[in-house]
Amino acid sequence: MNDVNKQAGATGYDSDTLAVRTGVLRTEFNEHAEAMFLTSSFCFNSAAEAAERFANAEQGFVYSRFTNPTVAMFQSRLAAMEGGEACMATASGMSAIMSLVMSTLQAGDHMISSRAVFGATSTLFGNIFSRFGIETTFVDQDDIAGRKAAVRPNTKLFYLETPSNPLTEIADIAAIADIAHADGALLAVDNCFCSPALQRPLDFGADVVVHSATKYLDGQGRVLGGALVGSEEVIMGKVFPFVRTAGPTLSPFNAWVLLKGMETLGIRMERQSANALELARKLEAHPLVSKVFYPGLKSHPQHALAMKQQKSGGAIVSFELAGATPEAQRELAWRVIDGVRLCSITANLGDTRTTITHPASTTHGRIGAEARAAAGISEGLVRLAVGLESPRDIHADLMRGLDAGKP
Numbered sequence: 001m002n003d004v005n006k007q008a009g010a011t012g013y014d015s016d017t018l019a020v021r022t023g024v025l026r027t028e029f030n031e032h033a034e035a036m037f038l039t040s041s042f043c044f045n046s047a048a049e050a051a052e053r054f055a056n057a058e059q060g061f062v063y064s065r066f067t068n069p070t071v072a073m074f075q076s077r078l079a080a081m082e083g084g085e086a087c088m089a090t091a092s093g094m095s096a097i098m099s100l101v102m103s104t105l106q107a108g109d110h111m112i113s114s115r116a117v118f119g120a121t122s123t124l125f126g127n128i129f130s131r132f133g134i135e136t137t138f139v140d141q142d143d144i145a146g147r148k149a150a151v152r153p154n155t156k157l158f159y160l161e162t163p164s165n166p167l168t169e170i171a172d173i174a175a176i177a178d179i180a181h182a183d184g185a186l187l188a189v190d191n192c193f194c195s196p197a198l199q200r201p202l203d204f205g206a207d208v209v210v211h212s213a214t215k216y217l218d219g220q221g222r223v224l225g226g227a228l229v230g231s232e233e234v235i236m237g238k239v240f241p242f243v244r245t246a247g248p249t250l251s252p253f254n255a256w257v258l259l260k261g262m263e264t265l266g267i268r269m270e271r272q273s274a275n276a277l278e279l280a281r282k283l284e285a286h287p288l289v290s291k292v293f294y295p296g297l298k299s300h301p302q303h304a305l306a307m308k309q310q311k312s313g314g315a316i317v318s319f320e321l322a323g324a325t326p327e328a329q330r331e332l333a334w335r336v337i338d339g340v341r342l343c344s345i346t347a348n349l350g351d352t353r354t355t356i357t358h359p360a361s362t363t364h365g366r367i368g369a370e371a372r373a374a375a376g377i378s379e380g381l382v383r384l385a386v387g388l389e390s391p392r393d394i395h396a397d398l399m400r401g402l403d404a405g406k407p
C-alpha cells in the first residue's frame with residue numbers, strides 16, 4: 001500500500017486540505033476513494049513474518065482488533081487535523097474515554113474532571129472507575145483555583161469538555177494545562193462540540209484530544225465512533241497496547257463512513273455555526289426567551305475566551321424560556337418542542353438535521369432536581385443542535401410553539 005501523502009511530500013497544509021487529502025492509503029489498483037477493508041485478519045508470507053508482525057503490531061496489519069487499513073486512514077486524518085502525532089480510533093466516544101483512563105491511570109490514582117461533562121462520562125468516572133480505585137474530583141467548568149486546590153500527590157489526569165453541554169460554558173484550556181503540567185498530570189479535552197475545524201486543544205497545551213466521532217466527524221447521524229489524539233508516547237505507547245488487548249476497536253465500515261464525513265467537516269461547521277449565530281440572535285430578541293446560551297454572542301460571559309480558543313461559536317444553542325414557576329417553564333419548553341415539525345426531537349447532535357431536546361427531562365433527567373439546579377439546568381431550558389436547514393425555516397419552526405404560548 002502506498003501512503004499518497006508521503007509520496008507527495010505533504011506538509012504544512014491547512015485543515016480543509018488535510019480533511020480531504022491526508023491519510024489516503026492506496027492499493028495496487030490505484031483507487032481514488034478510500035478502500036473499505038472488511039477483513040478481520042491479514043495474511044503473512046511465512047511463519048517468521050507472522051512472528052515479526054505480532055511482536056511489532058504497529059508496523060503492519062495483523063488483525064483488525066489491532067488495526068486495519070481503513071481505520072488507519074481515519075486515524076492519520078484525524079491526527080493531522082488535530083495537529084497531534086498519533087491517533088487511536090475506538091468503537092464510540094465512550095470507549096475512547098474508557099480507553100484513555102484504563103491506559104493512563106491505575107488503582108490508587110486520582111483525576112480532576114470538570115462537572116460539566118457529558119452525562120455518561122460523569123457516570124463512568126463517578127460510579128464505575130470509582131469501583132476500581134480511581135477517584136475523581138469534580139470541579140466547576142471555569143474554576144481554576146478549585147482545580148489547584150483539588151490536586152493531590154496522586155493526581156494523574158485533568159479532564160474537561162469545552163464548550164460544555166448544554167450550557168456552552170467555556171474552560172480555559174491553556175490555564176488548566178498549566179496547572180496539570182505543574183503537577184506532572186495530563187490534560188485531556190473532549191473536543192466533540194467544536195471538532196478540529198473550530199478548535200484544536202493541543203495548540204493550547206492539552207495532551208490528549210478526545211472525540212465522539214459519532215457527532216460532527218460523521219456529521220450525518222449514521223455511525224458510532226470515537227478517537228484519542230496526542231503524542232506518540234501516550235497514544236502508541238499507552239493507548240494502543242490497551243485497545244489492541246481489550247478490543248474497543250473501531251469497525252472498518254464505520255471508519256470509512258467517518259472518513260467521508262470528515263471531508264465536509266469544515267464547510268459543515270462553518271455553515272452550521274453561522275446558522276446557530278443567526279438563530280441565537282433572533283432568540284435573544286424574543287420576549288418569552290429569558291436567556292440564550294451561545295459562545296458566539298457578545299452577551300455570553302466568556303465570549304472573549306471562546307473566541308480565543310474557537311474559530312466560531314459552534315452549532316449548539318441553548319435557550320431558557322421564561323415562566324413564573326418551574327412547572328410553567330416546563331410547559332412552555334414542551335410546547336415549543338411539541339410544536340416543531342422540521343426539527344427532530346432526538347438526543348443526537350452534530351447532524352445536518354437540527355435536533356431539539358429538553359435536557360431537564362431527558363439527558364439530565366436522572367440526576368435529580370438538586371443536581372440539575374446546581375448544574376444550572378432549568379425546566380425552561382431547550383437545547384438546539386443546529387443543522388444545515390435554512391435558519392429562516394428553523395426559526396419559523398421554533399416560533400410555532402413559542403407564539404402559541406403568547407399570553
Ligand SMILES: *Cc1c(COP(=O)(O)O)cnc(C)c1O
Nearest residue numbers: 092093094118190192212214225
Ligand atoms: C456523545 C458524546 C460522548 C459519547 O460519545 P458516544 O459516541 O455516544 O459514545 C462523549 N462526549 C460528548 C461531548 C458527547 O457529546
